[in-house]
Amino acid sequence: MSHEMLTDLYEFSMANGYYQTLPHDKQASFDVFYRNAPDEDSFVLSAGLMQIIEEVKNWHFTKEDIDYLRALNKFSDEFLTFLKDAKNKCTINAMTEGTPLLPREPILTISGPLIEVQLLETLVLNIFNHQSLIATKAWQITHAAQGRAVMEFGARRAQGPDAATYGARAAVIGGCTSTSNVLAGQKFNIPVAGTMAHAWIESFPDELTAFKAWAKIYPDTASLLVDTYDVVKSGVPNAIKVFQELKAQGHRPLSIRIDSGDITRLAKKARQMFDDAGLSEVKITASNALDAHIVKSLLNEEAPIDNFGIGERLITSSSSPVLSGVYKMSALENKGQWVPKIKISNSREKITLPGNKQVYRLYSRNDPKHAFADIIALADEKLRDKITAIDSDVHATNDVVTLTDFTARPLLHQVLAGQKAAPIETDTFAIQKYAKEQIAELPKETKRLVNPDHYPVYLTKKLADLQKKLIAEYK
Amino acid sequence: MSHEMLTDLYEFSMANGYYQTLPHDKQASFDVFYRNAPDEDSFVLSAGLMQIIEEVKNWHFTKEDIDYLRALNKFSDEFLTFLKDAKNKCTINAMTEGTPLLPREPILTISGPLIEVQLLETLVLNIFNHQSLIATKAWQITHAAQGRAVMEFGARRAQGPDAATYGARAAVIGGCTSTSNVLAGQKFNIPVAGTMAHAWIESFPDELTAFKAWAKIYPDTASLLVDTYDVVKSGVPNAIKVFQELKAQGHRPLSIRIDSGDITRLAKKARQMFDDAGLSEVKITASNALDAHIVKSLLNEEAPIDNFGIGERLITSSSSPVLSGVYKMSALENKGQWVPKIKISNSREKITLPGNKQVYRLYSRNDPKHAFADIIALADEKLRDKITAIDSDVHATNDVVTLTDFTARPLLHQVLAGQKAAPIETDTFAIQKYAKEQIAELPKETKRLVNPDHYPVYLTKKLADLQKKLIAEYK
Numbered sequence: 001m002s003h004e005m006l007t008d009l010y011e012f013s014m015a016n017g018y019y020q021t022l023p024h025d026k027q028a029s030f031d032v033f034y035r036n037a038p039d040e041d042s043f044v045l046s047a048g049l050m051q052i053i054e055e056v057k058n059w060h061f062t063k064e065d066i067d068y069l070r071a072l073n074k075f076s077d078e079f080l081t082f083l084k085d086a087k088n089k090c091t092i093n094a095m096t097e098g099t100p101l102l103p104r105e106p107i108l109t110i111s112g113p114l115i116e117v118q119l120l121e122t123l124v125l126n127i128f129n130h131q132s133l134i135a136t137k138a139w140q141i142t143h144a145a146q147g148r149a150v151m152e153f154g155a156r157r158a159q160g161p162d163a164a165t166y167g168a169r170a171a172v173i174g175g176c177t178s179t180s181n182v183l184a185g186q187k188f189n190i191p192v193a194g195t196m197a198h199a200w201i202e203s204f205p206d207e208l209t210a211f212k213a214w215a216k217i218y219p220d221t222a223s224l225l226v227d228t229y230d231v232v233k234s235g236v237p238n239a240i241k242v243f244q245e246l247k248a249q250g251h252r253p254l255s256i257r258i259d260s261g262d263i264t265r266l267a268k269k270a271r272q273m274f275d276d277a278g279l280s281e282v283k284i285t286a287s288n289a290l291d292a293h294i295v296k297s298l299l300n301e302e303a304p305i306d307n308f309g310i311g312e313r314l315i316t317s318s319s320s321p322v323l324s325g326v327y328k329m330s331a332l333e334n335k336g337q338w339v340p341k342i343k344i345s346n347s348r349e350k351i352t353l354p355g356n357k358q359v360y361r362l363y364s365r366n367d368p369k370h371a372f373a374d375i376i377a378l379a380d381e382k383l384r385d386k387i388t389a390i391d392s393d394v395h396a397t398n399d400v401v402t403l404t405d406f407t408a409r410p411l412l413h414q415v416l417a418g419q420k421a422a423p424i425e426t427d428t429f430a431i432q433k434y435a436k437e438q439i440a441e442l443p444k445e446t447k448r449l450v451n452p453d454h455y456p457v458y459l460t461k462k463l464a465d466l467q468k469k470l471i472a473e474y475k
Numbered sequence: 476m477s478h479e480m481l482t483d484l485y486e487f488s489m490a491n492g493y494y495q496t497l498p499h500d501k502q503a504s505f506d507v508f509y510r511n512a513p514d515e516d517s518f519v520l521s522a523g524l525m526q527i528i529e530e531v532k533n534w535h536f537t538k539e540d541i542d543y544l545r546a547l548n549k550f551s552d553e554f555l556t557f558l559k560d561a562k563n564k565c566t567i568n569a570m571t572e573g574t575p576l577l578p579r580e581p582i583l584t585i586s587g588p589l590i591e592v593q594l595l596e597t598l599v600l601n602i603f604n605h606q607s608l609i610a611t612k613a614w615q616i617t618h619a620a621q622g623r624a625v626m627e628f629g630a631r632r633a634q635g636p637d638a639a640t641y642g643a644r645a646a647v648i649g650g651c652t653s654t655s656n657v658l659a660g661q662k663f664n665i666p667v668a669g670t671m672a673h674a675w676i677e678s679f680p681d682e683l684t685a686f687k688a689w690a691k692i693y694p695d696t697a698s699l700l701v702d703t704y705d706v707v708k709s710g711v712p713n714a715i716k717v718f719q720e721l722k723a724q725g726h727r728p729l730s731i732r733i734d735s736g737d738i739t740r741l742a743k744k745a746r747q748m749f750d751d752a753g754l755s756e757v758k759i760t761a762s763n764a765l766d767a768h769i770v771k772s773l774l775n776e777e778a779p780i781d782n783f784g785i786g787e788r789l790i791t792s793s794s795s796p797v798l799s800g801v802y803k804m805s806a807l808e809n810k811g812q813w814v815p816k817i818k819i820s821n822s823r824e825k826i827t828l829p830g831n832k833q834v835y836r837l838y839s840r841n842d843p844k845h846a847f848a849d850i851i852a853l854a855d856e857k858l859r860d861k862i863t864a865i866d867s868d869v870h871a872t873n874d875v876v877t878l879t880d881f882t883a884r885p886l887l888h889q890v891l892a893g894q895k896a897a898p899i900e901t902d903t904f905a906i907q908k909y910a911k912e913q914i915a916e917l918p919k920e921t922k923r924l925v926n927p928d929h930y931p932v933y934l935t936k937k938l939a940d941l942q943k944k945l946i947a948e949y950k
Contacts, residue, residue, distance in 0.1 A: 182480050322788075
């Protein structure tokens with residue numbers, strides 16, 4: 001399903017206005033970026049590009065759409081006729097999904113006829129904001145889980161079907177190993193996982209009968225939910241009986257899940273009981289309203305948990321449920337020439353970066369796997385070996401630095417031009433792998449769950465000077 | 476699009492297990508309810524039923540779905556063949572959309588073959604949890620706005636396309652007057668609204684030229700964004716010029732929007748400037764990260780705001796982004812008889828209410844527009860004129876009361892049986908009107924934004940006794 005109509009009315013109002021006021025092919029460039037990461041993170045993990053490309057590539061309006069727009073009595077017939085035949089003419093440069101993205105850096109730049117670029121704003125932001133938010137939260141949680149498997153279990157608490165499904169994909173990009181959501185599994189080739197609900201146990205006269213029935217059907221993948229009645233007195237002893245029978249029959253006991261009570265205490269007790277029963281291979285999964293901080297605290301207490309199942313706090317990023325990515329004009333074409341544009345604000349932080357730009361990740365020449373800063377440059381600039389750079393953090397006092405002995409990697413690549421999409425990675429786990437490698441390159445201090453260090457983002461002198469010049473012109 | 480596959484894997488695992496273990500037509504009843512309202516609300520405004528009925532009525536699996544499930548190597552061929560031909564056989568009783576719903580009350584009960592009822596859990600919860608969450612948040616905000624128009628502006632920050640679109644509908648159910656989301660307008664016949672973005676202003680050499688161009692295109696619906704450069708020095712003076720010209724041409728000046736800065740101070744100043752210029756008809760719209768508490772605070776300060784545009788904090792319910800509705804078995808059929816079922820927990824609050832149930836709203840006989848309590852009864856119970864009732868709040872000390880002089884209105888009605896849906900209200904504004912009437916019936920004290928009074932929910936003695944009996948049996 002495509003979502004051309006998922007567009008704020010004012011985009012149509014402006015597009016209709018541009019159509020009547022400006023040359024129809026007047027070109028514009030916009031940047032997508034954010035100013036503050038969710039929670040206290042130092043970066044955002046980018047996600048959503050695959051869907052953005054699909055949507056923009058296939059962008060078109062149906063007859064029903066045009067009829068609906070006409071009935072609003074706001075738009076000229078000429079504009080509606082133009083829309084009826086419109087196909088994407090825009091070009092998108094973007095960072096690969098799974099790239100750690102810093103504040104103010106364009107994750108995506110879009111150039112094309114102003115009318116069309118304006119009409120894509122709402123949809124592009126909706127997809128980028130949602131998926132990057134969940135990928136970032138998943139990164140936080142899997143980082144806290146220190147290598148243990150994290151399963152995405154949030155479908156029932158997600159904000160609608162798309163949030164559950166694209167959210168599950170973003171969660172895997174951020175590091176999750178599987179999802180409970182079968183639609184996401186089917187759509188994105190992600191392993192699906194799960195155990196049983198309390199309802200299974202309640203459908204049988206007692207817990208042991210319920211466990212035995214399950215083990216008979218799933219002898220090699222039996223994961224038993226042990227907290228319906230009492231984890232220590234009933235759930236684990238019954239699980240031990242069933243697992244020992246399975247083992248005697250040559251099957252492999254798998255795991256239990258604990259979904260309530262004091263997880264540390266119950267997991268330690270269960271671990272001991274399984275070990276004493278000769279079932280040290282049985283894994284323990286914990287679920288129930290977990291988040292990065294709770295996962296970290298459980299592991300600090302040495303709770304013997306092998307896997308985590310994370311629901312609502314992952315799939316809604318409930319501690320910080322909005323990523324406020326914005327879409328700002330960076331350049332406007334005038335008689336065939338790009339004119340850099342700026343958005344002025346009373347708040348220095350909100351002043352935009354003018355012009356068509358590129359973002360480079362800078363690596364130390366001695367340690368090419370160690371990224372130490374990013375720099376935003378004008379797209380037509382060549383980075384020299386030694387550059388004067390200005391800290392993009394408006395609060396920085398020592399804001400001019402000289403950078404040498406680095407290699408620079410450009411992060412923005414063309415991914416779409418009109419109907420022509422460049423090949424991008426669409427395998428969810430390949431993107432996850434890329435994300436892990438990219439995150440590994442960042443300094444350790446920037447990855448703390450609480451109070452992470454600032455990762456420097458510089459502007460080239462040329463870009464900073466252009467910004468200053470445009471600010472001065474407005475004054 | 477239908478979403479049968481938006482189902483946690485364990486639902487399929489259990490359904491396959493039931494298929495192999497129990498009679499295929501074994502009937503079960505489940506309740507959907509919540510325990511705690513988002514934020515500090517005393518109730519949840521129910522929404523989502525329209526989509527739930529559509530999904531359940533058309534529930535079926537495609538050949539591709541079956542092929543995918545087969546490839547998971549978890550399910551028996553017999554079960555997959557059963558799924559291939561399955562159509563909905565369940566019956567749903569539910570509260571009308573827009574009904575204020577109290578903790579522990581079933582908003583929806585679903586009865587049918589256990590296998591099918593189990594497979595619907597994830598999807599039903601996803602839809603109910605999301606849409607009721609947003610309707611409730613919209614109620615909070617529109618309540619705080621005291622009759623002023625509230626426009627839903629959140630599409631770009633919603634958690635995906637569905638969240639934006641079904642969220643906009645839920646926002647109107649909760650009291651919003653319009654949405655910026657054109658897709659939601661088209662799909663649900665909701666008025667669409669909006670002004671212009673800063674990009675419009677930036678596309679012209681100066682603000683006045685941009686305003687004039689807009690007014691020429693939209694002479695009778697011109698709403699001008701006045702904060703691109705400076706609200707007081709530039710935006711409002713330019714708007715005055717343009718509105719005075721429009722007025723001289725016989726058009727009707729509409730409104731301005733302020734999206735940054737101190738809204739109270741700027742709105743007061745703008746109001747005074749328009750009034751001094753003889754433009755008292757110009758309305759002022761405020762936007763920029765508003766929520767119920769900020770709206771209330773602006774109005775307490777007598778900010779002269781006529782309309783609010785509310786984005787991310789409404790469309791994600793960011794202060795409380797999860798409604799934790801659950802789906803719990805209430806009865807299981809055994810040889811043609813319904814057997815009430817209970818879920819035991821160490822926490823008294825988490826023990827479920829057994830049996831097939833009905834919820835009644837109780838009105839004072841002297842004041843039939845005043846609801847004073849709800850009571851949950853067994854479905855086959857008749858309410859007498861004088862009843863002994865038990866407070867469902869497990870923290871209540873004085874928990875047995877006698878109720879007399881009331882009229883009782885049942886809240887659960889059959890809305891779907893197999894392929895046959897009963898007619899329900901689908902007009903979004905008719906549902907909004909119903910919601911307003913229902914909320915008006917509740918005591919004023921239960922509607923406070925902060926620290927609302929508890930609205931009593933009782934259990935009939937028969938239901939409370941059944942619960943006690945089942946708890947005793949488990950011990």
